[in-house]
Amino acid sequence: MLTLFLSPQSGIVNRIVAAFGGQSVSFLTEPGWFKTLYVFSGVWQELGWWSIIYLAALAGIDPQLHEAAKIDGASVLRRIWHINLPGIRPVMIVLLILSTGSLMSVGFEKIFLLQNPLNLEASEVIATNVYKIGLAQAQYSYSTAVNLFNSVINCVLLLAVNQLARRINQTSLW
Numbered sequence: 001m002l003t004l005f006l007s008p009q010s011g012i013v014n015r016i017v018a019a020f021g022g023q024s025v026s027f028l029t030e031p032g033w034f035k036t037l038y039v040f041s042g043v044w045q046e047l048g049w050w051s052i053i054y055l056a057a058l059a060g061i062d063p064q065l066h067e068a069a070k071i072d073g074a075s076v077l078r079r080i081w082h083i084n085l086p087g088i089r090p091v092m093i094v095l096l097i098l099s100t101g102s103l104m105s106v107g108f109e110k111i112f113l114l115q116n117p118l119n120l121e122a123s124e125v126i127a128t129n130v131y132k133i134g135l136a137q138a139q140y141s142y143s144t145a146v147n148l149f150n151s152v153i154n155c156v157l158l159l160a161v162n163q164l165a166r167r168i169n170q171t172s173l174w
Contacts (some may be wrong), residue, residue, distance in 0.1 A: 031122035
């Protein structure tokens with residue numbers, strides 16, 4: 001979908017840019033745009049899932065708390081700060097811990113599919129390097145060593161964030 005939306009000739013984004021008098025931009029071939037596109041596409045990709053999780057957490061907050069706060073004269077921002085955020089804090093912490101577990105694996109598939117020789121300087125990550133050197137060039141020990149190191153760092157980060165969450169908030173995965 002990104003390639004369709006960002007096509008220099010027929011992409012909707014470049015048509016909007018041209019409608020406002022701008023020049024067509026080749027987003028997928030310019031290294032300066034790669035990181036921005038990757039982040040925004042990730043937000044777009046995950047927004048629905050995160051919305052469902054947070055809406056479910058908000059639905060679990062007792063409505064009587066909001067009614068009592070309204071009677072006491074609390075503004076909307078005060079109710080968000082003192083009722084909603086503390087009510088969904090455990091969900092936020094668990095999602096932070098789960099997200100930390102995949103911090104080092106930045107999404108090989110999407111990067112590999114968006115990668116081309118023109119944006120290679122900005123799009124090369126550990127996973128694509130391991131694929132190119134370790135698997136495509138049949139250096140299996142190299143790819144195993146790098147992925148093992150990557151997994152160890154992920155595990156240490158996961159344990160550290162879980163421990164920190166337990167100490168600060170008494171909420172953790174285990």
